[in-house]
Amino acid sequence: MRDGAPLVAFALSGLRPEGSPTAEGMRPVALARYHDLPGLRHDLPVVLVGASRTEEAVRSLSDVIDATAAKVGANADGAKLAVHARRIEEAVRRRVAAREAGRLTELVERTAQESEDPDFQSSARALKAGLVADGEVVDAGPDLATSLMRHLWRTAEAGKTRRFVQDAERLAFRLDGVLRAALVHTEAARAPDALRASVGTAFEEAFDFASLSRVVASSATPTTVSEARRHRIEGLLATIRGQRFFTNATASNGQAAHEFEFDRVEAALQAVRMREHEAVVLSKAMAMAELESEGRYDEHRHDPVFAAYGHGGLEGPDQERFPTPFVAVGAAAMTADEAEALLDVLGAGVPIKIVVQTDDLLGRGGEGLRRVADLAFAALRLGNVFVVQATASGLYRMRDRLARAMASPGPALICVYSGGAGTPKVAPYLAAEAAVEARALPVYCYDPTAGSDWRSRFSVADNPHPERDRVPHRFEYEEPGLARKSGEADFGWIELVALDGRFADSFWPVPAAEEVAAMVPASDCLDHAEFRPPDHLPFVFLIDDEDRLYRAVVESRLIAEAARCAERWRLLRELGGVENSHVRAAVAERERAWEERSHEPRTPPKVEEDPAEPTKVAPIESPSPTEPSSDEPYIETPRCTTCNECVAINKRMFAYNANNQAYIADATAGSFRELVEAAEGCPVAIIHPGKPRDPSEEGLAGLLERAAAFG
Numbered sequence: 001m002r003d004g005a006p007l008v009a010f011a012l013s014g015l016r017p018e019g020s021p022t023a024e025g026m027r028p029v030a031l032a033r034y035h036d037l038p039g040l041r042h043d044l045p046v047v048l049v050g051a052s053r054t055e056e057a058v059r060s061l062s063d064v065i066d067a068t069a070a071k072v073g074a075n076a077d078g079a080k081l082a083v084h085a086r087r088i089e090e091a092v093r094r095r096v097a098a099r100e101a102g103r104l105t106e107l108v109e110r111t112a113q114e115s116e117d118p119d120f121q122s123s124a125r126a127l128k129a130g131l132v133a134d135g136e137v138v139d140a141g142p143d144l145a146t147s148l149m150r151h152l153w154r155t156a157e158a159g160k161t162r163r164f165v166q167d168a169e170r171l172a173f174r175l176d177g178v179l180r181a182a183l184v185h186t187e188a189a190r191a192p193d194a195l196r197a198s199v200g201t202a203f204e205e206a207f208d209f210a211s212l213s214r215v216v217a218s219s220a221t222p223t224t225v226s227e228a229r230r231h232r233i234e235g236l237l238a239t240i241r242g243q244r245f246f247t248n249a250t251a252s253n254g255q256a257a258h259e260f261e262f263d264r265v266e267a268a269l270q271a272v273r274m275r276e277h278e279a280v281v282l283s284k285a286m287a288m289a290e291l292e293s294e295g296r297y298d299e300h301r302h303d304p305v306f307a308a309y310g311h312g313g314l315e316g317p318d319q320e321r322f323p324t325p326f327v328a329v330g331a332a333a334m335t336a337d338e339a340e341a342l343l344d345v346l347g348a349g350v351p352i353k354i355v356v357q358t359d360d361l362l363g364r365g366g367e368g369l370r371r372v373a374d375l376a377f378a379a380l381r382l383g384n385v386f387v388v389q390a391t392a393s394g395l396y397r398m399r400d401r402l403a404r405a406m407a408s409p410g411p412a413l414i415c416v417y418s419g420g421a422g423t424p425k426v427a428p429y430l431a432a433e434a435a436v437e438a439r440a441l442p443v444y445c446y447d448p449t450a451g452s453d454w455r456s457r458f459s460v461a462d463n464p465h466p467e468r469d470r471v472p473h474r475f476e477y478e479e480p481g482l483a484r485k486s487g488e489a490d491f492g493w494i495e496l497v498a499l500d501g502r503f504a505d506s507f508w509p510v511p512a513a514e515e516v517a518a519m520v521p522a523s524d525c526l527d528h529a530e531f532r533p534p535d536h537l538p539f540v541f542l543i544d545d546e547d548r549l550y551r552a553v554v555e556s557r558l559i560a561e562a563a564r565c566a567e568r569w570r571l572l573r574e575l576g577g578v579e580n581s582h583v584r585a586a587v588a589e590r591e592r593a594w595e596e597r598s599h600e601p602r603t604p605p606k607v608e609e610d611p612a613e614p615t616k617v618a619p620i621e622s623p624s625p626t627e628p629s630s631d632e633p634y635i636e637t638p639r640c641t642t643c644n645e646c647v648a649i650n651k652r653m654f655a656y657n658a659n660n661q662a663y664i665a666d667a668t669a670g671s672f673r674e675l676v677e678a679a680e681g682c683p684v685a686i687i688h689p690g691k692p693r694d695p696s697e698e699g700l701a702g703l704l705e706r707a708a709a710f711g
Helices: 005-013 061-073 078-097 104-114 118-129 144-184 192-199 209-219 227-241 265-274 276-293 299-307 316-320 336-347 363-382 399-407 428-437 493-499 501-506 522-527 556-575 581-598 645-649 672-681 700-710
Strands: 046-049 058-060 135-138 326-330 353-358 386-391 412-417 444-446 471-478 484-491 507-511 519-521 537-543 549-554 654-656 662-664
Touching (some): 005 507, 005 537, 005 549, 046 061, 046 144, 058 061, 058 144, 061 078, 061 118, 078 104, 078 118, 078 135, 104 118, 135 144, 144 227, 144 276, 144 326, 144 399, 144 412, 227 276, 265 336, 276 299, 336 353, 336 363, 353 363, 363 412, 386 399, 386 428, 399 412, 428 493, 484 493, 484 537, 493 501, 493 537, 493 556, 501 507, 507 537, 519 522, 522 537, 522 556, 549 556
Parallel strands (some): 326 353, 353 412, 386 412, 519 537
Antiparallel strands (some): 046 058, 471 484, 537 549, 654 662
């Protein structure tokens, strides 16, 4: 047996003898099965599709390839195409994993060109021609979050642009019609040159336009458009056509359109403030143009209203029609002042979409983790901000929520860990997923538009095993004698740290075959303080490059950090309604009350005797004999937990008494089948079906057999 004294000293202080082993090049045993991630099918990389709806703007590469192979294979050799399609998908996956950029059609074409197999080239080009969707392909890593969120934002903003362009063109057409109709009645429209232009060159010599002008002028009717109205309409058209918020609008005044993509929150806020008056002017022009186009504008009534329009800024639908700024910023470059300014902007309700990304969770004392986690939690407390905390590995799974965040009318904050550029041990996708499983950066979503209560708005359901502090993983290994064994290892904060080579000297690996006294899994040390050093040695399972299993002793500093991480996760999941202490306390109190009531003696109610009438005894509600004297069905009412299962089956047969506990109100109001089904559905097995009343009821033999289990 190995001498445990140096290991105890290391566990307590982190000090080690020179030349002692470290965890350099090792990784947690939970990752043993992942050697070649690009060779596996999973939900990344994604294809950023040009779509009119945010819900359709992001698709996984596997989904696109499968759908295309099914479509193209219907008119070709489907079996061969399916095989080639998988090879093409893997080739594309390896290209983007190596940071090769391009659209899906381009990546498929490059794959075809590199092959020397004519059949494969033919399949690849058929697949390329029949792609059900095309767009930029992006894998996990530093580029994914910003590219995906910007794409969803642009898709949402494109919808706003389409709606504005349609409204602007409709209003401009109508207002132009008003001006054209008014122009017909003006002196300028009756001038000889204007009449000549209206006839055209084909009949230019057939008329005396001077004489025609005099005739038309003598019979002309006065215009119905006043000078003030004409001037107002011309101003409205100039404002709508000269706007700089939307591209592809009716016309342009030659000025460049406003930019709405920024890399600093301060720049975005400054732009919003500088354009606020311009937005008010445009919004007012659109509202006035709507009235003018329908001939409903009343100067005496509407002039005072529009004079005060937007005095306190735009709100509601008027504000929502305008583009929302998009800001992508790196957590590492953000100062404390910038973080404070970011929260001020969100708290003020400024409609802005902000993506904060960190590429390094553990560097510089975990600054990246604290920055994104603290920002997200601080924004969560504001109540009016759409908040998403995620990692790159889960962005595709959360695409619907992310799309809602980008399309929501209010502010949104997306805090993301990218997985970095990966480590020598794992790819970025696995690094990002490891952060979720370790509870270092749990996934959650707060949608202020989803409802009025916390349960509707907040969710932690996207985390694996949300009810547990750590995620369990099974693994198998061989002992020196080739005996096959299996084990279970949790994946938590300590395992996440073991992935990072910068912390290799925080672990002392010992071959799994060696015996060391008092070694216990680190998870036991977290759950039970008595299992900590010096009496016990906490360890985690690691493997080396040759997949040899080690138990790596962990220094105490990591145990303390893991305990803090677990505590943060417990508090967060309570907000999401998972393992909520308030609910547990309420359930325990109710169970205690039920238990007390079940032991209370039942006394019949007192009945006052009337000398003029015979004595009447009021019936006792919901009789619940514990030992039935006949074959009648009954319920052990004092033990009822008010689960509503039986009442949901038949409200006439089953009812609640004054204590909200069930009893059989009318055994004849339903069938024997309903009694049996109620007994089977009762979580505390207190319903006793008795014997059937109708001997001809269908399926009676089977029902009696099922009822026998309940007495």
